[in-house]
Amino acid sequence: MDFIIGGLAASAASIFSNPFDVLKTRMQLQGELKAKGHHAVFYKNAAHAAYVVAKNEGIRGLQKGLGAAIIMHSVRNSVRLGSYTLLQKKGYLTDSEGRTILYKSFIASAVTGAAGAFFGSPLFLIKTQLQSQAAHQIAVGHQHHHKGVIAAVREIYGAHGIKGLWRGVSGTILRAVIGSSAQLTSFAVTKDLLREYESMKDNPLMVSIVASFVSGIFQTVMITPFDLVSTRLYNQGVDGLGRGLLYDGILDCFQKTWKAEGYFGFYKGIGPNYMRLAPHGALCLVFWDVLKDFQAKYLN
Template sequence: MDFVCGGLAASGACLFSNPFDVLKTRMQLQGELQAKGQHTVHYRNPFHAGYVVAKNEGIRGLQKGLGVAMVLHGVRNCVRLGIYQTLENKGFLRDSTGKTVLYKSALGSAFAGATGAFFGSPLFLIKTQLQSQAARQIAVGTQHGHNSAIHAIKTIYIQNGITGLWRGVNGTMLRALVGSSAQLTTFAISKDKLKEIEYLKKSPLLISLVASIFSGFIQTIMINPFDVVSTRLYNQGVDANGKGLLYTGVVDCFAKIFKSEGVAGIYKGVIANYMRLAPHSLFCLLFWDILKDLKVRYITSSPKRTLLVENR
């Protein structure tokens, strides 16, 4: 049930965050491996980017890849949040007083995030390529020309086999390791601290809300460099052997971005990324807490169900 709660929470959050994911992806690909001032700037900031996308592709352009994104976040977070909650239920993440232990939470959430990223990697690959597809006059990065998520899966599989669907998995696992650790650890510790405030003790929903906003901010700062690299690895074109045309891997991608675009390159789209992660983190963690609470109420409402859980 913990795995289902995590998946449903993330899928629901995706409805609100996907437009910012589209904008973030476009901004991270803009000026790829080009110095500032040497490329056309289609997207000046998240607000301008939203206007440009809506103008050239319609409102539906802001929700590109929504279907596959919802499945992706459902799969990844079913695994990620399910594993994390299981570790918490087993008492591995807290001390004898019930407080979250920083290093244990960081390690547990990192493992959970990397595992979820591995299983969701093919969907992340397809989502990125669908979101990067734009009207010709505002296109950035490699344009793959997929008609749909199913078409993308078939095309990639036919051209590069099953390994082609897991291309760039190292980048997304590293991204998830950092992002998940930052998000879940700061969320758990923030909640512990907020529960000590007398005014908030009787407002668990408000505690979750404040903690999720803070965790989203920390997550964005930590994850953005790895997010840029993951986006570039997923979206680059490949040769007949499935090898990347621009980057050979994570280290090569970081090195080339630094050389061509400077430090600013790894923080491209950071504001759009926060505008994506903040609502996604907020709604995902909020929905997660609500669903877990409903699960507990359902179990405790029946003596038989409570006894069954205790016997486990």
């Protein structure tokens, strides 16, 4: 049940966060491996990007890749949150007074995040490629021209087999280790701190909401460079042998991005990334807490 709860919480949250994921993906691919001022700028900021996408692709353009996103978040978080909850219930992550032990939570969230990322990697690959597909006049990055999730699976598997579906998995695992450890640890620690205030002791929902937005800040700052690298590894074109046309792997992507775009190149799309992570994390973690409370009261 813990694994089902984690998957349901993330699936519900992804419906609201997916438009920001689309905007983030487009902005991360804009000006790929090109210095500032040497590429077309279709998306100036999150609000402008939303306007441009809606104008050229309609409102539905803001929900590209939604099907893949829902399934991907369900798979990733059923593993991640389900495993983390199991460790929490066993008492491995807290002291004798029930307070979170920082280093144990950090390790557990990193490991469970990596596991979830591995299993959800094929859908993350497809989601990224579907979200990057744009009208010709505002297209950035490699365009894969998939007609949908099932068609994408067939095309990728038919061309490169199982290995092709897990292409770029190392990038998303590193991303997940950083993001999950930052999110779940800061969420747990912030909840512990908030519970010390009398006004918060009898308001668990507010504690979860505040803690989730705080964790979103930590997560966004930590994850954005790794998220950008993961996006580019997933979206790049490949040759007949399934090898990337732009990058050989994580380190190569970091080096080439640094050389061409500098430090701030790694933080492209940080605005919509926070707008995606904060509400998604808030909704996901709040749904997670609410569903856990419901389970404890009525299903045990």
